[in-house]
Amino acid sequence: MLLKELLRDLEIEGLKGSDELSIEATTYDSRKVVNNSLFICIEGFKTDGHLYIKDAIKNGAVAVIVQKDIDIEGVTVVKVKNTRKAMAIIANDFYHRPSGTLALIGVTGTNGKTSTTYMIKKILEASGRKPGLIGTISNWIGDEKIDADRTTPESLDLQKLFRKMLENEIDSCVMEVSSHSLELQRVEKCNFQVGVFTNLTPDHLDFHPTIIDYRNAKKKLFHKTELYNIINVDDEHGRIIIDEINSLKTPILTFGVNNKADISAKNIVMTMKTVSFDMITPKYKGKIELNIPGLFTVYNALAAIAVTYAMGIEFKYIKEGLECMKGIAGRLEAVEEFKDFAVIIDYAHTPDALENVLKSVRGFVENKLITVFGCGGDRDRSKRAVMGEIAGKYSDLTIITSDNPRSEEPMQILTMIEDGISRTAGKYHVIKDRKEAISFALKSAQKGDIILIAGKGHETYQVINNNVFEFDDKKVALEVAREEGLL
């Protein structure tokens, strides 16, 4: 594609050099530049892409997009106001506007995005569609699994994924839309059919100045949709968003349990491994039985039902798709090998998620509830004491341990959590090493107990001092149990 075609939709502040160049690749990372590349300089949180222009030229860049005054020879320099926004526009054009063809569904909210997207994918497949999926655990192009290092990829990576989906006869894509991605313009120029709001509770307040900024970031999704905006009316921020987007031409569909909603559930029955309810929509009703426990699972299922209802999918496919689900990796995932006591792996890493999952497990534990959890480093610090207090309130015993400390001193994080739990009567221990913490929990468990290992869910790594180590909660629990003769 010629550079001048890629520049067509940009507001250019300056151009030095030829725009007749053929561009064969585009990237925002100088280390990934190949011959005839366009290199886009992003001023980031850790470093600045403008510092790597010489590296990019050495690797074969023939043109650069900048937002600073750069004086450099041997390459075409295009100056714009905001290179992140420019990158999203270029990405959309370079990959020939894939979301104009792909039926794109975006799910945003503090918790439930991954769970809801997997449910939507199952229903779409049951109805005969070929959906792709983009999200925290991994990305899927049909049955091809692609590693995900972000919940929502950077615009250039996202549009490339969309294009690859179309090349593989994928007709729809359901994706998680994080607040970071909306704030950092990763989904700019994405043409969504449907947008979903699951809920909003404190998280990422290291990135968004206030909860209002956090909500306003999420709200951006509903200005990018054509068919429907689907909102959880039981969530207070959901009700505020409804008021604030009511004037948009995209119609709103609500879901909920406690408030009047277009899509709702009655007669909810929960067990350790399942939840069932009577689903009600304006056109049809029916019983749904899910092999995933938790009241919050009802909300995720209602969101998935609302999306597929809005897309005109028949009830029988909704029922079939949801009821064939066997569970979602790291989301209330029971480790089947344990018999006398249960071990459940969950991804809860926010106060609301931890409270939801503890309340759910409290509802079916026969004896003691033992919780093993920590909080990630280089993330929102304000949630640490809050989560400590929640763990102390709902657990019979808590073992506070490391999650992904990243660049932070692990004990500093554990002390902040301890500040919260010490405000409760809950018994607890602080054990920095996660494997030792899991071992302590396993050796403490009695018949009828449940051990909840929370915070990392599906993750197969642990980041300590910015070094990445292999660590999978489920594998470690089984390995320790076998070493201790508990299995």
Ligand SMILES: CC(=O)N[C@H]1[C@@H](OP(=O)(O)OP(=O)(O)OC[C@H]2O[C@@H](n3ccc(=O)[nH]c3=O)[C@H](O)[C@@H]2O)O[C@H](CO)[C@@H](O)[C@@H]1O[C@H](C)C(=O)N[C@@H](C)C(=O)N[C@H](CCC(=O)O)C(=O)O
């Ligand atoms: C805060 C944040 O989101 N940062 C993301 C952002 O980094 P950044 O813009 O700050 O980039 P930087 O590291 O400062 O580098 C600046 C620029 O220099 C370039 N560079 C750098 C070095 C070099 O040698 N050459 C070069 O060109 C980089 O490619 C980059 O374009 O862009 C990077 C490239 O896409 C991301 O990897 C990085 O994600 C970081 C690692 C991260 O942890 N993000 C998390 C917070 C995140 O995005 N989470 C959300 C929500 C998670 C959830 O709750 O589910 C998500 O969607 O994943």
Ligand SMILES: Nc1ncnc2c1ncn2[C@@H]1O[C@H](COP(=O)(O)OP(=O)(O)OP(=O)(O)O)[C@@H](O)[C@H]1O
């Ligand atoms: N609807 C919900 N409301 C509250 N908590 C939920 C809900 N759904 C799931 N959870 C809890 O939150 C955890 C994360 O769920 P999930 O991975 O679906 O959320 P997510 O929005 O994708 O999270 P992330 O932003 O980290 O990608 C689950 O392990 C569970 O403990």
Ligand SMILES: N[C@H](CCC[C@H](N)C(=O)O)C(=O)O
């Ligand atoms: N994927 C999310 C959640 C990580 C959850 C927890 N394991 C942590 O490391 O904080 C993020 O990068 O913020």
Ligand SMILES: [Mg+2]
């Ligand atoms: Mg997710």
